[in-house]
Amino acid sequence: MSEVPSDLKYTKTDEWIRLENNELAVLGITDFAQEQLGDMVYVEMPDTGISIDAAGECGVVESVKTANDIYLPVAGEIVAINTALSDSPEAINLDPYGDGWIIKFKPANVDELNALLDAEAYQSKLQAEDH
């Protein structure tokens, strides 16, 4: 059973989002997603400083066999990327909610994050997909 921490927000495309303070959010892929994809071998991340629209592509995680796009669920500006991932992409497998974070961004409107899935709703989505 994959881990779904209760204090995070989630997307239907298996990203997690943690609000660090009133204006900064962190994004990664869920434990379920890393399990599905398998061993990570490459992560492509956006340049910092750029703005991305809601549902816009904000990177690609590649496992041995597949490439998977990651999306920013709300409009925002990229303020940091996890540069450690370029040498150790396996951090996403080992610690998807910690060392495996991918980008930090400043949402254009923080309130929009409220519309994302909470842990319970994400858990139900996973269960629905299991059938």
Added chain:
Amino acid sequence: MLKQTPLYELHVESGGKMVDFSGWSMPIHYGSQVQEHHKVRQAIGMFDVSHMTVVDVEGEDAQRFLQTLLANDVGRLKSEGKALYSCMLTEKGGVIDDLIVYFMNKDWYRMVVNAATRDRDIEWINQQAQSYSVTITERPELAMIAVQGPKAEDYLAKIFAGETAKAIRDLKPFNAVICKDIFIARTGYTGEDGFEIILQANAVVQIWKKLLASDVPSIGLGARDTLRLEAGMNLYGADMDDSVTPLESGLGWTVAWEPETRDFIGRQALERQRANKPKAKLVGLLLEDKGILRDHQKVTIAGVGSGEITSGSYSPTLGKSIAFARIPSEAKIDCTVEIRGKILPVKIVKAPFVRNGKSCI
């Protein structure tokens, strides 16, 4: 309903992530594909390949029949047990399948063909066999495992002991022997020393359990794919199919042109192509930059033309991405590949990329 091999329950117990592979429920990995890959390169690992199709060709015309059916020449197999890799072609020279054929005795050859191509292979072989005095017998009751890696011989000799252990130690590469109803071949699909073993369903479960008890790790089909790619071995359906010939697939070496009188299926088409020079070739590619080469990415050779990646992946041994690509024959060394709109330089290199645990490039 997916088909299951006799080892299905054991895969699930070992944490195998089961996927649909040509209608079979097979383990893609048991946790980490990359770790499994390294285990085979560095020591040992075992694969369930029972989904593959074993076909026995028996009868007084067996040799004559296979000399027509296959592009490589079974007449080259002089000693019992010797193996040969070959393509089976259409009249137009397209690859129907690639396979290994073992010369068991003058009236018996054993072929191992791909699972994905099983139906068409069996139909084609039977159709071609009609005017020969041969019996074609598929052996679905037999299971098959591959034990691969530099320590494969030691571990297998320990498990089997006695007469079989001696046979394993004495077995030369690309040879097979039958010992106490167990078919053992020193062949594989990893670029390492290793064995492929064909045996009854009840026996395979016992052997697998003994190997597990000796800490031999189970390896999924995911690592099998990265191992074979590093080893420079083609995958049917990805690197070749019936729309291309062996000459366009890096498999010219498997076509036996001599003797000229041997009229194998596809020969005329191949001879025409050889005379006119094939337009395309299959090559190895190495990406020095970060990023991963993937199937179907476009490869461009400046001033020459373009082609496509047929198998691309991350190479766990090299820590870089490698691929096979089919590109115009005139291409030399430098080309570029397009990955998500970005153009990256790649080098054409001679496969294999890795052999016996070491980089070849």
